[in-house]
Amino acid sequence: MKHIAILGFGVVGGGVASLLQNNKKEIEALLGEEVSVDYILDLREFPDSPYANRVVHDFNIILNSDVDTVIEAMGGSHPAYEYTVAALKARKNVITSNKEVVSLYLDEFLMLAEENDVVYRFEASVGGGIPVISPLISLLRHNKIREVRGILNGTTNYILTKMFSFGESFEHALADAQRRGYAERIPDADVLGTDAARKISILASLVHGSLVDVNTIYTEGITKIRGEDIARLSACHHSVKLVGRALFGEEMTVFVSPHAVPHNCPLSHVDGVYNAIEVVGEPVGNVMFYGQGAGAGATASAMVSDLMVTYLEGRCYAIPRVRDKAVPASFRELPSRFYIVIKQGTMSDAPNTFMKIEETENEVAYFTDYITLDALQELTKHAEMLTILPILE
Amino acid sequence: MKHIAILGFGVVGGGVASLLQNNKKEIEALLGEEVSVDYILDLREFPDSPYANRVVHDFNIILNSDVDTVIEAMGGSHPAYEYTVAALKARKNVITSNKEVVSLYLDEFLMLAEENDVVYRFEASVGGGIPVISPLISLLRHNKIREVRGILNGTTNYILTKMFSFGESFEHALADAQRRGYAERIPDADVLGTDAARKISILASLVHGSLVDVNTIYTEGITKIRGEDIARLSACHHSVKLVGRALFGEEMTVFVSPHAVPHNCPLSHVDGVYNAIEVVGEPVGNVMFYGQGAGAGATASAMVSDLMVTYLEGRCYAIPRVRDKAVPASFRELPSRFYIVIKQGTMSDAPNTFMKIEETENEVAYFTDYITLDALQELTKHAEMLTILPILE
Numbered sequence: 001m002k003h004i005a006i007l008g009f010g011v012v013g014g015g016v017a018s019l020l021q022n023n024k025k026e027i028e029a030l031l032g033e034e035v036s037v038d039y040i041l042d043l044r045e046f047p048d049s050p051y052a053n054r055v056v057h058d059f060n061i062i063l064n065s066d067v068d069t070v071i072e073a074m075g076g077s078h079p080a081y082e083y084t085v086a087a088l089k090a091r092k093n094v095i096t097s098n099k100e101v102v103s104l105y106l107d108e109f110l111m112l113a114e115e116n117d118v119v120y121r122f123e124a125s126v127g128g129g130i131p132v133i134s135p136l137i138s139l140l141r142h143n144k145i146r147e148v149r150g151i152l153n154g155t156t157n158y159i160l161t162k163m164f165s166f167g168e169s170f171e172h173a174l175a176d177a178q179r180r181g182y183a184e185r186i187p188d189a190d191v192l193g194t195d196a197a198r199k200i201s202i203l204a205s206l207v208h209g210s211l212v213d214v215n216t217i218y219t220e221g222i223t224k225i226r227g228e229d230i231a232r233l234s235a236c237h238h239s240v241k242l243v244g245r246a247l248f249g250e251e252m253t254v255f256v257s258p259h260a261v262p263h264n265c266p267l268s269h270v271d272g273v274y275n276a277i278e279v280v281g282e283p284v285g286n287v288m289f290y291g292q293g294a295g296a297g298a299t300a301s302a303m304v305s306d307l308m309v310t311y312l313e314g315r316c317y318a319i320p321r322v323r324d325k326a327v328p329a330s331f332r333e334l335p336s337r338f339y340i341v342i343k344q345g346t347m348s349d350a351p352n353t354f355m356k357i358e359e360t361e362n363e364v365a366y367f368t369d370y371i372t373l374d375a376l377q378e379l380t381k382h383a384e385m386l387t388i389l390p391i392l393e
Numbered sequence: 394m395k396h397i398a399i400l401g402f403g404v405v406g407g408g409v410a411s412l413l414q415n416n417k418k419e420i421e422a423l424l425g426e427e428v429s430v431d432y433i434l435d436l437r438e439f440p441d442s443p444y445a446n447r448v449v450h451d452f453n454i455i456l457n458s459d460v461d462t463v464i465e466a467m468g469g470s471h472p473a474y475e476y477t478v479a480a481l482k483a484r485k486n487v488i489t490s491n492k493e494v495v496s497l498y499l500d501e502f503l504m505l506a507e508e509n510d511v512v513y514r515f516e517a518s519v520g521g522g523i524p525v526i527s528p529l530i531s532l533l534r535h536n537k538i539r540e541v542r543g544i545l546n547g548t549t550n551y552i553l554t555k556m557f558s559f560g561e562s563f564e565h566a567l568a569d570a571q572r573r574g575y576a577e578r579i580p581d582a583d584v585l586g587t588d589a590a591r592k593i594s595i596l597a598s599l600v601h602g603s604l605v606d607v608n609t610i611y612t613e614g615i616t617k618i619r620g621e622d623i624a625r626l627s628a629c630h631h632s633v634k635l636v637g638r639a640l641f642g643e644e645m646t647v648f649v650s651p652h653a654v655p656h657n658c659p660l661s662h663v664d665g666v667y668n669a670i671e672v673v674g675e676p677v678g679n680v681m682f683y684g685q686g687a688g689a690g691a692t693a694s695a696m697v698s699d700l701m702v703t704y705l706e707g708r709c710y711a712i713p714r715v716r717d718k719a720v721p722a723s724f725r726e727l728p729s730r731f732y733i734v735i736k737q738g739t740m741s742d743a744p745n746t747f748m749k750i751e752e753t754e755n756e757v758a759y760f761t762d763y764i765t766l767d768a769l770q771e772l773t774k775h776a777e778m779l780t781i782l783p784i785l786e
Contacts, residue, residue: 026534026535138701138702141697142412283689284695285684287523288684
């Protein structure tokens with residue numbers, strides 16, 4: 001019999017328990033043995049749950065038990081970090097959905113897992129139920145990865161989709177997302193781009209082989225996006241999407257920013273709470289993975305998937321080394337095309353590398369030629385800039 | 394050292410050799426040993442190739458050699474079937490891109506691989522470079538799969554995209570695809586839906602656990618699609634796409650047909666030679682895999698990916714059993730909504746379950762309510778039907 005413990009009995013932890021229960025027969029047939037949820041660690045009690053008598057409040061009980069695999073679904077960096085380290089050192093496999101702790105300590109966890117001959121997996125930390133970590137690892141073994149980019153946060157994508165479809169302001173769309181439970185009461189981690197930055201840093205780290213410190217990533221959220229820009233860009237066949245990108249050229253550049261995404265890019269059609277991750281590699285070309293990036297069911301599916309792989313394939317699953325730290329090059333130095341809007345009358349003559357797309361009483365909108373953000377801001381320093389968005393190619 | 398043989402030195406087989414050569418260093422670092430292409434089986438000679446001296450014309454040389462893994466990139470059912478059986482019985486792993494032989498004999502190959510303690514993998518047989526077989530296997534272990542559906546043939550998708558974008562007729566778009574090398578001179582396997590049928594039968598077989606005989610699948614190609622229908626449906630926010638579908642309810646239904654695909658379905662935006670496969674499961678929701686469905690580089694990427702997994706994970710990779718044969722239920726009995734066009738004046742009064750969307754001098758177009766194809770054809774048997782397309786939900 002296999003023995004697991006679930007840390008955190010919220011929607012994700014509860015979802016894992018249900019999924020194991022609902023697929024008991026299939027899982028036993030596959031593994032040839034039963035998977036028993038021996039312990040659930042949570043601060044609360046769950047007197048009405050069928051797992052009521054397995055709830056514990058002291059992690060040491062789990063550490064000193066027969067549990068072979070710990071499912072970490074608590075979120076936050078601490079004590080998730082300490083529990084993960086302790087579990088790996090006690091030769092227990094660890095499976096997590098916690099992007100915060102993965103983005104900060106992936107290098108250390110992979111090293112500890114290797115040293116202790118156990119498995120550390122984190123498929124659910126990016127893209128919820130979408131299989132993306134495993135296929136990316138498989139692709140990067142023999143492809144030259146040029147770029148990984150994605151719509152990594154369902155809350156902001158829902159807000160942008162609402163703004164687009166109903167011409168709503170950011171504030172209205174956010175309030176709607178909060179009413180529906182898609183956005184938290186304090187929505188900063190989503191709308192400021194922090195959540196997307198954590199996820200792109202995980203993907204970048206896997207490709208680069210060094211941990212990309214999330215704090216070094218240029219991160220711009222969606223709070224400054226205006227309804228006017230979404231409408232105008234839509235008329236020019238572009239969507240506005242919050243995109244996390246990791247580009248691998250001579251240097252690695254990693255950043256998160258709202259982008260104008262042309263309608264011929266598949267990412268432009270990813271709407272609502274859906275996520276999508278696109279990998280551009282040589283020779284595979286463009287490959288995209290799409291699905292529900294959050295939610296109890298989807299995230300639990302990814303964690304149980306990791307659990308099955310852990311039991312079926314054990315140590316022989318090869319995760320690339322992620323060692324040392326890397327500081328990516330600055331987005332400010334990356335030549336890009338931009339959509340910009342300048343307040344009417346504040347720029348006397350636009351350079352001829354700017355293509356005017358609309359002029360109103362109040363503002364003038366342009367598409368620029370390739371230019372770095374630094375050079376663009378220098379060039380327009382005397383003008384009043386209302387909007388500035390890189391264009392996805 | 395690992396020893397492989399490549400059967401068929403066309404674009405795919407040649408692509409595998411190049412990819413192994415170009416990633417020699419990375420592959421050696423990953424495996425801890427070299428991969429040597431010992432033999433290439435082809436009827437032709439390649440005097441100018443660096444592999445000239447490894448070309449053989451007799452499969453028995455490979456069978457009796459130290460080769461541990463055979464890369465089958467020859468296509469067609471015979472002798473690919475006989476060579477695969479012989480290789481597996483000689484305890485050699487087999488990796489293939491040949492959808493024809495996989496769709497016909499997958500059950501037998503998996504059984505032989507198990508009996509002989511070797512690996513049989515076929516990621517490249519569906520979706521070219523897109524990782525789809527492995528993620529599907531991973532998902533179906535603990536999800537209730539409701540449907541697998543996809544745009545599985547790049548040639549027909551290119552033709553439909555051309556017809557849509559440039560208002561071209563089927564004949565013109567086909568001629569253009571042939572000029573560009575996307576369509577064969579005899580394009581039947583693509584345009585009649587046979588290629589898509591083979592691929593959906595492979596995906597259906599994996600989910601169902603029994604081999605779905607491709608000859609029992611309702612298969613309708615794109616030769617009857619009219620430019621008028623594409624234009625009219627586009628105005629109603631639908632694309633026309635050739636979709637292979639496998640639905641798993643009380644019965645399994647598998648079929649290939651052009652569909653009217655609403656613009657809010659992600660498959661509607663898959664254009665040109667791209668492929669996409671969507672999996673609908675509980676609890677994971679809708680997950681889609683998108684990328685280049687063909688071409689030397691993409692297909693070779695999938696085959697080398699299989700080779701790496703074979704060497705890294707060996708026997709412990711769990712492919713579900715696919716045993717016995719299954720005959721899917723008939724698409725004719727599956728209730729669906731339809732787009733239909735009836736010649737003007739040939740149906741006196743339309744049922745009130747038909748919603749008229751356009752009427753011209755020559756024809757009347759409707760969206761129907763849910764109805765089976767059989768019942769629809771009975772209901773309209775006195776009318777002259779110009780077009781009939783199921784609508785994707």
